[in-house]
Amino acid sequence: MSKRISSDDVAKVARLARLDLGDERLEAMTSQLDDMLGHFADIDALDLDGVEPMTQPYPLVNVLRDDTVAPGLDRDEVLAAAPDPDSDRFRVPPILGLDG
Amino acid sequence: MGRAVELAAGVRSGEVRAADVVEGYLSAIDAREAEVHAFNLVLADAARERAAAIDAVVASGGDPGPLAGVPVALKDNLCTRGVPTTCSSKILDGWRPPYDATVVERLAAAGAVVVGKTNLDEFAMGSSTENSAFGPTRNPLDVSRVPGGSSGGSAAAVAAGFAEVSLGSDTGGSIRQPAALCGVIGVKPTYGAVSRHGLVAFASSLDQIGPFANDVADAALLLESIAGHDPGDSTSIPEVFPSLGASLRAGVEGVRIGRISDLPAGADADVEARLEAAFEALAAAGAEIVDVEVPAFTYGLTAYYLIAPAEASSNLARYDGVRFGLRVDAADTNAMYTATRSAGFGDEVQRRIMLGTYALSAGYYDAYYGKALKVRRLIADDFARAYERCDVMLTPASPSVAFPFGSKTADPFAMYLCDTYTIPSNLAGHPAMSVPFGSGADDLPVGVQVLAPALGEPVMFQVAAELERRAS
Numbered sequence: 155m156s157k158r159i160s161s162d163d164v165a166k167v168a169r170l171a172r173l174d175l176g177d178e179r180l181e182a183m184t185s186q187l188d189d190m191l192g193h194f195a196d197i198d199a200l201d202l203d204g205v206e207p208m209t210q211p212y213p214l215v216n217v218l219r220d221d222t223v224a225p226g227l228d229r230d231e232v233l234a235a236a237p238d239p240d241s242d243r244f245r246v247p248p249i250l251g252l253d254g
Numbered sequence: 255m256g257r258a259v260e261l262a263a264g265v266r267s268g269e270v271r272a273a274d275v276v277e278g279y280l281s282a283i284d285a286r287e288a289e290v291h292a293f294n295l296v297l298a299d300a301a302r303e304r305a306a307a308i309d310a311v312v313a314s315g316g317d318p319g320p321l322a323g324v325p326v327a328l329k330d331n332l333c334t335r336g337v338p339t340t341c342s343s344k345i346l347d348g349w350r351p352p353y354d355a356t357v358v359e360r361l362a363a364a365g366a367v368v369v370g371k372t373n374l375d376e377f378a379m380g381s382s383t384e385n386s387a388f389g390p391t392r393n394p395l396d397v398s399r400v401p402g403g404s405s406g407g408s409a410a411a412v413a414a415g416f417a418e419v420s421l422g423s424d425t426g427g428s429i430r431q432p433a434a435l436c437g438v439i440g441v442k443p444t445y446g447a448v449s450r451h452g453l454v455a456f457a458s459s460l461d462q463i464g465p466f467a468n469d470v471a472d473a474a475l476l477l478e479s480i481a482g483h484d485p486g487d488s489t490s491i492p493e494v495f496p497s498l499g500a501s502l503r504a505g506v507e508g509v510r511i512g513r514i515s516d517l518p519a520g521a522d523a524d525v526e527a528r529l530e531a532a533f534e535a536l537a538a539a540g541a542e543i544v545d546v547e548v549p550a551f552t553y554g555l556t557a558y559y560l561i562a563p564a565e566a567s568s569n570l571a572r573y574d575g576v577r578f579g580l581r582v583d584a585a586d587t588n589a590m591y592t593a594t595r596s597a598g599f600g601d602e603v604q605r606r607i608m609l610g611t612y613a614l615s616a617g618y619y620d621a622y623y624g625k626a627l628k629v630r631r632l633i634a635d636d637f638a639r640a641y642e643r644c645d646v647m648l649t650p651a652s653p654s655v656a657f658p659f660g661s662k663t664a665d666p667f668a669m670y671l672c673d674t675y676t677i678p679s680n681l682a683g684h685p686a687m688s689v690p691f692g693s694g695a696d697d698l699p700v701g702v703q704v705l706a707p708a709l710g711e712p713v714m715f716q717v718a719a720e721l722e723r724r725a726s
Contacts, residue, residue, distance in 0.1 A: 211683020
């Protein structure tokens with residue numbers, strides 16, 4: 155049995171990630187993730203108190219450009235790449251209302 | 255002098271026609287591409303047109319640039335306007351980007367000729383190119399073995415002579431490891447030195463674009479051509495990228511080469527032997543070998559495999575069937591997202607999205623992602639201390655020579671171990687490169703990795719050039 159992560163946890167994460175694993179892959183994924191989390195436990199031994207988290211190699215902040223008008227991407231070219239363009243919009247299936 | 259350097263000089267002077275050059279490489283592709291499968295797309299007609307245009311510039315007295323007529327292959331996660339860019343994923347199959355990546359624009363401005371888009375592990379996640387939705391690339395040196403990954407197609411294209419140079423991307427070793435396995439030069443530049451604008455994002459704080467080449471001088475030329483600030487990438491560093499030409503001839507007299515005494519075990523004996531030979535060769539050339547410690551190096555793998563999937567789970571949220579690529583229809587939008595992503599992403603990509611989503615989720619963030627960010631700091635701090643005592647460090651690029659297909663696919667973690675020696679440079683944002691240095695088991699090439707501090711490319715290339723001279 156899994157120790158670090160359960161198949162219920164994995165099913166919940168899959169929902170959050172908008173992935174449908176199916177029953178068989180859910181079990182395989184649970185076992186693989188549990189194995190990895192076991193390997194990752196090596197850092198549990200480290201004393202990390204007071205260590206500043208590092209999110210980026212360089213401390214760049216507030217990178218701004220001049221507020222000048224420049225051409226953007228060509229709208230027709232962008233829409234041509236969409237699965238279901240509708241004039242100048244991206245069409246999607248219904249968002250609301252199906253649950254009554 | 256490198257072959258790309260020579261080719262460009264010949265084309266610029268009019269002694270060589272770019273059209274003839276490109277035919278030679280297209281012939282090599284015709285002869286072996288079916289066997290190697292380095293490319294997702296060969297752009298033969300576009301390459302011929304481009305070469306003719308370059309020759310016309312020369313004929314009219316113009317200068318097409320420092321890469322005039324040099325055939326280059328592009329990893330298929332670099333956006334090319336109007337030309338399919340798939341990331342070797344079904345979810346982007348057929349997508350044509352509405353813009354060029356900055357590096358693609360810079361290569362064009364330098365006169366290079368793009369011959370094709372190369373295969374990769376889907377979304378650059380893998381170390382063997384076995385995760386491509388379009389089938390694996392084979393190592394041109396032994397087609398029963400992997401070329402490494404994720405930039406396996408770009409490494410194989412250069413090793414097979416399909417292109418003189420190529421570009422890949424490196425998030426945890428995806429340029430250096432395939433370079434080592436295919437016996438070519440592969441460079442991951444300093445984070446921010448090369449614009450990521452138009453590189454399909456995997457893990458934004460780690461990704462860097464870099465060159466593959468047959469010669470250190472060619473890698474330097476290609477890197478100089480693509481580096482430099484770009485307003486299109488907010489993490490592009492403002493510093494002027496250092497010139498590398500003088501480094502190539504400087505030798506290593508007095509250069510301090512770090513040997514990491516607490517380097518994680520796991521490299522095969524043949525690889526260890528070549529690393530040892532590299533230290534000896536550099537010492538014979540006048541370098542000073544210095545023992546250094548990088549205690550947190552060994553924790554790089556864990557930090558990386560939490561941070562990179564966390565960033566990937568966020569970056570890959572954009573593939574939802576709305577604006578580009580695949581859509582699998584369903585009754586409502588939420589079901590459409592799930593159906594599209596489940597059908598469009600391959601197994602390894604789904605695994606990393608799951609791992610990253612878990613590491614970022616409420617209740618686990620501090621235990622996994624937060625802790626990994628602190629370990630990342632320890633690694634950067636350890637590197638900074640080590641570089642007080644040395645100028646560069648040497649490690650293996652890959653723990654082994656090229657391995658047979660299927661030998662690591664059953665256990666995802668076994669594949670992750672391929673990145674043991676390459677990951678820490680990405681976490682720190684430092685440059686590193688793999689240089690072929692003789693052969694190991696089965697006469698397959700071994701790559702020695704040269705690591706340097708941020709913007710330490712000049713000394714890194716200085717040492718790489720010496721290794722290249724002493725490898726032959």
